[in-house]
Amino acid sequence: MKILIPPIKCQGIKSKLVTWIAETRQWNGEGVWIEPFMGSGVVGFNLKPRKALFCDTNPHLISFYQGINSGTITPLVVREFLESEGAQLAKHGADYYYEVRKRFNREKSPLDFLFLNRSCFNGLIRFNKNGKFNVPFGHKPRRFSKAYVTKIVNQVEWVAKRASLSDWTFLHQDFRTTLARATETDLIYCDPPYAGRHTDYFNTWNETHEKSLYQDLKTTKAQFILSTWHSNEHRENPAIPNLWSEFNVITREHYYHVGAKESNRKPMLEALITNFKPPAPVPRKNTDELDNYAADALQLRFIRQKKQRTYTLENPLSEETE
Numbered sequence: 001m002k003i004l005i006p007p008i009k010c011q012g013i014k015s016k017l018v019t020w021i022a023e024t025r026q027w028n029g030e031g032v033w034i035e036p037f038m039g040s041g042v043v044g045f046n047l048k049p050r051k052a053l054f055c056d057t058n059p060h061l062i063s064f065y066q067g068i069n070s071g072t073i074t075p076l077v078v079r080e081f082l083e084s085e086g087a088q089l090a091k092h093g094a095d096y097y098y099e100v101r102k103r104f105n106r107e108k109s110p111l112d113f114l115f116l117n118r119s120c121f122n123g124l125i126r127f128n129k130n131g132k133f134n135v136p137f138g139h140k141p142r143r144f145s146k147a148y149v150t151k152i153v154n155q156v157e158w159v160a161k162r163a164s165l166s167d168w169t170f171l172h173q174d175f176r177t178t179l180a181r182a183t184e185t186d187l188i189y190c191d192p193p194y195a196g197r198h199t200d201y202f203n204t205w206n207e208t209h210e211k212s213l214y215q216d217l218k219t220t221k222a223q224f225i226l227s228t229w230h231s232n233e234h235r236e237n238p239a240i241p242n243l244w245s246e247f248n249v250i251t252r253e254h255y256y257h258v259g260a261k262e263s264n265r266k267p268m269l270e271a272l273i274t275n276f277k278p279p280a281p282v283p284r285k286n287t288d289e290l291d292n293y294a295a296d297a298l299q300l301r302f303i304r305q306k307k308q309r310t311y312t313l314e315n316p317l318s319e320e321t322e
């Protein structure tokens with residue numbers, strides 16, 4: 001399955017998991033695809049549900065897609081905007097980035113949000129305690145080259161086309177409000193922030209949120225798929241035994257990067273939790289996408305690694321030579 005990337009990126013984007021989610025879903029598409037934590041929207045946009053409800057507490061993501069849906073943000077509007085703003089960035093460098101950031105924090109234009117998202121440091125989305133976007137410049141004054149602008153315009157065109165052929169709604173709201181709308185013909189795909197990781201003004205997640213999500217999903221009449229992390233080299237996600245193990249839990253290995261070095265490629269077991277029986281796993285060639293059984297074997301490896309780590313901690317010298 002070829003996965004297309006939407007115009008606004010976010011931390012925790014699940015582009016690598018879309019195929020797995022597609023294979024896991026057991027849904028006839030009759031009801032509504034409900035995504036209470038849409039983030040970039042990459043999952044729903046690629047799966048093309050006929051009817052969908054995409055929601056998030058980040059109002060800037062939502063107003064960008066509301067603009068696409070209503071036709072105020074078109075590929076042409078985006079092209080003209082990025083070409084002219086990109087030329088200013090090339091001329092004035094970081095100073096111009098910070099000017100746009102100030103303007104965005106004052107006026108909240110979705111086009112400025114797109115500009116910042118595509119030129120800030122590492123494509124991060126982060127807001128300070130006053131709700132102001134505070135990510136520094138990504139140090140590329142020539143960021144908006146002709147090819148890069150065309151790439152973004154194509155991404156906008158793709159989402160705009162899909163939205164116009166479907167019945168999609170974008171709402172700025174908390175997950176509890178979104179989940180209250182689910183009925184038995186719907187499929188909910190939940191990808192909440194990971195507890196204890198990145199938090200900011202629009203994006204905090206703690207045990208209380210996780211318990212509240214659990215209560216809502218436990219009682220929903222709809223089917224659900226929840227994405228979460230299962231374990232990494234160092235620890236396991238306590239929410240799985242504490243909350244989610246009463247549902248079906250399937251796992252798969254995924255790699256993520258810490259910094260730019262290839263040697264910093266770290267394994268992580270991702271989990272999908274469902275309230276319906278998932279299909280038997282499809283065997284894969286790619287080791288990045290192991291089937292569930294292989295992933296179980298990996299869990300054992302993680303546990304072994306954990307034991308080694310305990311040993312290493314008792315021997316600080318051997319840690320230095322690792």
Ligand SMILES: C[S@@+](CC[C@H](N)C(=O)[O-])C[C@H]1O[C@@H](n2cnc3c(N)ncnc32)[C@H](O)[C@@H]1O
Pocket residue numbers: 010011012013014015036037038039040041042043055056057058173174175176191192193194202203204205
């Ligand atoms: C891990 S990201 C989702 C990533 C998305 N699945 C993707 O592939 O791009 C989590 C999203 O949840 C949103 N969020 C955080 N707290 C929320 C809440 N209480 N209700 C709804 N959305 C929330 C954040 O703004 C963020 O966009």
